[in-house]
Each structure stands twice: as structure tokens, then as C-alpha cells.
Amino acid sequence: MDVFKRALDFNVKGTETVQVRTAVGGLVTMASACLCFLLLVSELVAYSRVEVVNHMTVDSTPPSLETAVPINFHITFPLVPCKDISFDAESTRGEAVVHLAAQDVRKTPATDRESSLKAPQGQTGCTVEGTLFTGKVAGEFRINLGEDLPLHLAPMVAVDSKTNYTAHKIHHFSVGERKDRKSYPLDGLETIPDGEGHYLYNLRIIPTVEQFLYGTSEQNYEFAFQESLHKGLRLSPGMTALTLTAPGIHFFYDFYPVMVEYTHQRTPFLQFVTQVFAVVGGIFTMSNILDSILYQSARAMKKLA
Numbered sequence: 001m002d003v004f005k006r007a008l009d010f011n012v013k014g015t016e017t018v019q020v021r022t023a024v025g026g027l028v029t030m031a032s033a034c035l036c037f038l039l040l041v042s043e044l045v046a047y048s049r050v051e052v053v054n055h056m057t058v059d060s061t062p063p064s065l066e067t068a069v070p071i072n073f074h075i076t077f078p079l080v081p082c083k084d085i086s087f088d089a090e091s092t093r094g095e096a097v098v099h100l101a102a103q104d105v106r107k108t109p110a111t112d113r114e115s116s117l118k119a120p121q122g123q124t125g126c127t128v129e130g131t132l133f134t135g136k137v138a139g140e141f142r143i144n145l146g147e148d149l150p151l152h153l154a155p156m157v158a159v160d161s162k163t164n165y166t167a168h169k170i171h172h173f174s175v176g177e178r179k180d181r182k183s184y185p186l187d188g189l190e191t192i193p194d195g196e197g198h199y200l201y202n203l204r205i206i207p208t209v210e211q212f213l214y215g216t217s218e219q220n221y222e223f224a225f226q227e228s229l230h231k232g233l234r235l236s237p238g239m240t241a242l243t244l245t246a247p248g249i250h251f252f253y254d255f256y257p258v259m260v261e262y263t264h265q266r267t268p269f270l271q272f273v274t275q276v277f278a279v280v281g282g283i284f285t286m287s288n289i290l291d292s293i294l295y296q297s298a299r300a301m302k303k304l305a
Contacts, residue, residue, distance in 0.1 A: 022295060022298075024291070024294050024295070024298070025291045025294075025295065028287050028290055028291045028294070029287065029291075031287075032283050032284070032286075032287035035283055036279060036280060036283045039279045039283070040276060040279060040280075043272065043275050043276055043279060046267060047266070047267045047269075047272040048266075049266070050213065050264050050265070050266050051264070051265050051266070052262050052263070052264055052265075053262070053263045053265055054260055054261065054262045054263070055260075055261055055263075056258050056259070056260055056261075057258065057259050057261055058257065058258060058259070059207050059255075059256070059257050059258055059259040061136070061207070061259075067135055067136040068133045068134075068135075069133065069134050069135070069136055069175065069176060069221065070131050070132070070133055070175075070176065070177070071131065071132040071133075071134060071141065071173075071174075071175050071251075071253075072130075072131050072172065072173065072174045072175075072178050073128070073129065073130060073131075073132070073170075073172070073173050074127070074128075074129040074170070074171040074172040074173070075127070075128055075129075075143065075168055075169065075170050075171065075173075075249070076110045076114045076115050076125060076126070076127045076128075076168065076169045076171065077110070077125050077126050077127075077128070077145065077165070077167070077168050078110055078114070078115040078117045078118065078119050078125035078167060078168075078169070079117065079119055079120075079123070079125055079165050079167055080125060080126055080145050080165050081123065081124060081125070081126055082107040082108070082109065082126035082128075084145055085107060085126055085128060085143060085144070085145060086143075086144045087105060087141075087142065087143055087144070088141075088142040088144060089132055089134070089139065089140065089141045089142065090139060090140055091134065091135055091137050091138065091139040091140075104130045104131050104132075105128060105129070105130035106128070106129050106130060107126055107127070107128050108126070108127050108129075109124045109125070109126060109127070110124065110125035110126055110127045114127055114169065114171070115167075115169045115190065116169075116190060117167050117169075117190075117192060127171075128143065134253075136255055137255065138252075138253065138254040138255070139252075139253055140250060140251065140252050140253075141250070141251040141253070142198075142248055142249070142250045142251070143248055143249045143250075144248040145165050145166065145247040145248045165196065165247040166191075166193045166196060166197065166198070166199050166229075166247045166248065166249065167191065167192040167193065168190075168191055168199070168249060169188075169189070169190040169191070170186045170187065170188070170189045170190075170191075171187065171188070172184065172186075172187050173186040173187065175203070175205050175221040175222075175223050175253075176219075176220040176221035177220055179220070185223070185224065185225060186201070186225065191227070193229045194229070195229065195231055196231065196247050197229055197230050197231035197247065198229075198230050198247065198248045198249065198250050199227070199228075199229050199230075199248070199249050199250070200227065200228050200229070200230055200249075200250050200252065201225050201226075201227050201249070201250070201251045201252070202225060202226045202227075202228075202252050202253075203223045203224070203225050203251060203252065203253040203254070204223060204224050204225070204253075204254060204256060205221050205222070205223045205253055205254065205255045205256065206221065206222050206223065206224075206255075206256045206258065206259070206260055207219070207220075207221055207255065207256075207258075207259045207260075208220050208221060208222050208259065208260045208261070208262065209259060209260075209261050209262070210261075210262040210264075211261065211262065211263045211264060212264050213264050213266065222260065223253070
């Protein structure tokens, strides 16, 4: 039985009497061990790293007026007192279901640290912070620094460009649930427009879904924006009435019919084990070949000498 087992052994061993140990072989072994350690550590780091892969797909969720999507804002107007700031919001489809509850908005006097633009002596600016809830349809959200008046009720008067009431700093603006680990494109943006009018932010909102490891997921929103200053006249929603625009900030937003999926991925465990064995086996084989080449070369050089 032992003879049969020995016949199946492909790992042929040498005896101590025919083995030769050399200093060069020791150096090759130490170098191979160091290289093996570094490669194994790199494989372990690669296995523990989570990669986020994203791709776009069609958003199959139908637009809904009932879906409550929060829009969070925190903005400072350094030249406008709180009593002169009002809010207005509406959707461009169906009834005006956009709502901005009074208790959801906080107006506090602005401090000198909240903006680089200082209010004139004896005046105080205003910081507004709150949450707007909107349906998943296009809409408009306005922060008015005064009141829009129809043309037949308001004379055509020039706005004093030296006042610059529209100057503002956006501390935070996000769509969906606010996440501290995310960055938002409007955060920290301070704008001092060249003239008066309403400052427009045109937002393109994209739904997102993030697939984490172990099957959990999270839905949220991202957005891109374009900004511009519109002076004087504007058409009201529906293009039915022309108004004389008071200074203010207007946010127009629309939802893209696509969705971005972020998938968290990690190297499978079996693939990690395969790569570990490949590293160990490959280095062991190459070290034997290198040691053999060096040993045979040394012996040949001795014979020639």
C-alpha cells in the first residue's frame, strides 16, 4: 500500500546528502519572501477596497405630483433685512402642489461672518434656511426681495444698480435627503451680480439609486445648474402675463427622465484566494528558476577558471 502511495507522489523530494545550500540562494529566498509579502499585502488591500461603479438607465418611475421631494436651502442676503424677504413656489404642471410651510423657513439676522459683503452702517442682512417640498415635476421656487407687480399697476422705473440687493451667499443647497458625506455644487457660492433683477438658477435634477454591499440600497437626487441674471421684465409661468421684476433669486428646476445607479463592488472571495495562491506559487517557481540559473552559472565559471 505504501508503495502505491509513493507512486502517486508527484512532489519528489531530495535527500539531505544531495542538497546544496549557497549564499546566493539565501539572498534569492529573502528577496522572494519580501516580494511575496508585498504582493500579498497589495492583494489584501485590493480585496478590502470597495469600488463604486455607475451607469445610467431610464427612470421608469412616472412623474408624480404627490411625491414629496425635499429641497433644502440656507442662503444669506447681506444687504436685505428679513422683513423684506418673501417666498413663492409653484409647479408648472397641474395644480400648484408645491408647498413651503411657514414653520419650515427660518429667517435670522445675518452676522458679519456669513458673507464677505458687509451691510451699510445701521443695517442688518438676513439669513434664510428651510425646506421646500415639491412633486417630481418641473417647478419654480422664488425668494423675493420685494414684490413682483403687473405692468399695468407698476410704472416703468429704473432699478438702482448701486444697491445690489440681489447679492447673496449660498451656504447649502441640496435636493433630496441631505448627506454629510456628499458634496453639493452650490455650497459656498457667493454671488454679487452686476446690476439688479432676478438672479436665475436653472437646475437639472437627476434621480439616483445607490446599491450598497449585502443588498441594501438608497434613493436620492443630484443636480447640475446654470446661472444668469435677468433684469427688468419677465414672463410669468404659462407666458400669460408680463411683470416688473423685483430683485430676488429664482430657482427653476426640472427632473431628468434618466436615473444614475451607483453600485458598490468588491473582489469576490474566491477570486482573492485564487490570486493569493497564484502569487505564492508564481514567486516560488520563479525563485527556484533564478536560483538554479545563478547556481549553474557559478559552477560553469569555476570550471572555466
